[in-house]
Amino acid sequence: MAPRRNKLPASLPDGFIVTDTNKKSWRLGKKLGQGGFGLIYLASPDCDVTVPNDAAYVIKVENYENGPLFCELKFYQRAAKQDDVNKWIHRHNLDYIGIPRYWGTGEANYNSSYRFMVVDRLGADLQKLLKDNSGRLPAKTVMQIGIRMLDVLEYIHEHEYVHGDIKAGNILLHTSNTNKVYLADYGLSYRYWPNGKHKEYKEDPRKCHNGTIEFTSRDAHKGVAQSRRGDLEILAYCMLHWLSGKLPWDQSLRDPSTVLASKTKLWDDLPESVTEWSGPEDGCRALAKFMAEVYLLTYSQKPNYAALKRILLKALDSMGTNLSSPLITLDARSFRKLSTGVRKKTHIQKCGNKTEDDCEYTQNSNLLNPCLSPKTIKNYSKKTTRNLSTDDKRNAFDPYRSTCSMQADLYSEVPSIHKPLRALTVSATQDYKAAMDNSPWYTVPNNDLRRRQESLNEPDLYSQDRQNIYKYGFMLPVLLLMIYCLIYVL
Known part of the structure; x- marks a missing residue:
C-alpha cells in the first residue's frame, strides 16, 4: 500500500x-x-x-x-x-x-x-539573513551561531533526542533580542536513546536520503537511524554553506547517490577539502578542525561538546571578538569588510568627498591611492590578466600591485617633458617598490611592468633629441662657412 x-x-x-x-x-x-x-x-x-x-x-x-x-x-x-x-x-x-x-x-x-x-513567537529565520547577504554570513556570525547550536544539541542529546533537520530555515532570531538564536521545528526529531539504550546501526534502503538533501548526514543517506554525530555533521554542512555561500554538491541535488559520494570525499580529504573549497576565509580552518573532531566519532559515541565549542571560541578570539558580542547582519556591500567580525584599526586617508566605505584599507603605512575602490582594482586585474599565459597568471595582481600598476599605466603614457607628471610617475614607482618590499604577497613583476619601471630611470630621450638638434643645427652653418673660405680665399 x-x-x-x-x-x-x-x-x-x-x-x-x-x-x-x-x-x-x-x-x-x-x-x-x-x-x-x-x-x-x-x-x-x-x-x-x-x-x-x-x-x-x-x-x-x-x-x-x-x-x-x-x-x-x-x-x-x-x-x-x-x-x-x-x-x-x-x-x-x-x-x-x-x-x-x-x-x-x-x-x-x-x-x-x-x-x-x-x-x-520568534522573529526572522536565518535563511532570510542569508538571502539579504548574498548567501553568506560573516565568519564571526557563523562561529557564534555554531556555538549556540552546540548548546541546543547538547541539551536535546542529553534528553534522548536528536534534531535531524538543522538548516537556516529552522534557525530563528528572537523578536526583540536579535543576538539570540533558536533552533525550531522538531517535526523530524528522533528519540535515539529509548529506554536507556542507543539505537543500533542498521542500514535500511527504504529510508535512504531522509531529511533535507543538501545537509542531511551520510548515515541518513544510507537509511540509518539518526544519531548525535549525524546532528553535528549536519551542523558542519550548514556552517560551511554559511561561510562560502555554496556546497560542493549543489549541482547534484537531484542525484542523492552523487551527493553522498561528494560528502564522503569531503570528509575523507579533511582538512584540505574544506580550506580548498572555502579559500582563505576566516573561520574555515576552525571549521576544518571542527569537522575533523566529528569525523572521529563512532555511531553511538557521545561527542565532546566542550572541545567542539572551544574550537569555535578560539576562532572568535582570533578575530578579536567573543560570543557575547552582537551578531552582525550585513548587506552585500559591507559584508566583505566585516567578514571577520571587527574592523582592525588601520592607516586611513581621507578621499575627498568619498566615504570611508569607498576607500581601500591596508595595514601598510605606504597606502597607495586610497580612493581606488576594491571593485575598480578587481576589474582592472581581470582585464590585465585576461590574455596572460598560465605561468603569468600565477603573478595575479594583489591589491598593492593592482594599485601601483594602474598608476604606472596612467602616468607612463604622458610625455616626459611634462615635469609634474614625470614626478608623479617616479613617485608611483617608488611607492610601488616600497609596497612590494613590505607586501606578504610580493611576486616578481611581469616583464611588461619591469620594462616600464626600468624605463623610468633612463635619460629623458625627448629632451636629449632636442639638445642634439640645437647642437648640430648650430654646427652646420659654421662648417659651410669654413668650406666657403677654403674655396674662394685660398
Whole structure:
C-alpha cells in the first residue's frame, strides 16, 4: 500500500478559539505562514479582543492524522519541559538555550479534525539573513551561531533526542533580542536513546536520503537511524554553506547517490577539502578542525561538546571578538569588510568627498591611492590578466600591485617633458617598490611592468633629441662657412 501523504489543513477563520489539554483557551489571529505540513497563526490567551500583530505566541496547526506535529509535541513533552530547561541553564552557566518555549497542545474541529501546538513567537529565520547577504554570513556570525547550536544539541542529546533537520530555515532570531538564536521545528526529531539504550546501526534502503538533501548526514543517506554525530555533521554542512555561500554538491541535488559520494570525499580529504573549497576565509580552518573532531566519532559515541565549542571560541578570539558580542547582519556591500567580525584599526586617508566605505584599507603605512575602490582594482586585474599565459597568471595582481600598476599605466603614457607628471610617475614607482618590499604577497613583476619601471630611470630621450638638434643645427652653418673660405680665399 502506498504511504499516506501529509497534506496542509484548511485555513481557520480569524478569531477562531481553541482550548488546550489544560483547559486554557487561545484565540487565533492572522496567518503568518506555513511549514511543510501545517499552518502557523498568531495567537493570544486573551480571547475577548482581536489578536494584535505583536502577539507573543503562535499556534501551529496540522491535520490530526499528520505525523510531524505529533513528533514535535512528543519532543517538547518529554525533553523540553520548562523546568528542565531552566535547571540546565543554571547548571551549565548559560544565559539561555535556543529552544522555543512550549505552552500547550490540543485538538480542534472545523470541518475536520486538527492538532495544534502553542509556542513562543520568534522573529526572522536565518535563511532570510542569508538571502539579504548574498548567501553568506560573516565568519564571526557563523562561529557564534555554531556555538549556540552546540548548546541546543547538547541539551536535546542529553534528553534522548536528536534534531535531524538543522538548516537556516529552522534557525530563528528572537523578536526583540536579535543576538539570540533558536533552533525550531522538531517535526523530524528522533528519540535515539529509548529506554536507556542507543539505537543500533542498521542500514535500511527504504529510508535512504531522509531529511533535507543538501545537509542531511551520510548515515541518513544510507537509511540509518539518526544519531548525535549525524546532528553535528549536519551542523558542519550548514556552517560551511554559511561561510562560502555554496556546497560542493549543489549541482547534484537531484542525484542523492552523487551527493553522498561528494560528502564522503569531503570528509575523507579533511582538512584540505574544506580550506580548498572555502579559500582563505576566516573561520574555515576552525571549521576544518571542527569537522575533523566529528569525523572521529563512532555511531553511538557521545561527542565532546566542550572541545567542539572551544574550537569555535578560539576562532572568535582570533578575530578579536567573543560570543557575547552582537551578531552582525550585513548587506552585500559591507559584508566583505566585516567578514571577520571587527574592523582592525588601520592607516586611513581621507578621499575627498568619498566615504570611508569607498576607500581601500591596508595595514601598510605606504597606502597607495586610497580612493581606488576594491571593485575598480578587481576589474582592472581581470582585464590585465585576461590574455596572460598560465605561468603569468600565477603573478595575479594583489591589491598593492593592482594599485601601483594602474598608476604606472596612467602616468607612463604622458610625455616626459611634462615635469609634474614625470614626478608623479617616479613617485608611483617608488611607492610601488616600497609596497612590494613590505607586501606578504610580493611576486616578481611581469616583464611588461619591469620594462616600464626600468624605463623610468633612463635619460629623458625627448629632451636629449632636442639638445642634439640645437647642437648640430648650430654646427652646420659654421662648417659651410669654413668650406666657403677654403674655396674662394685660398
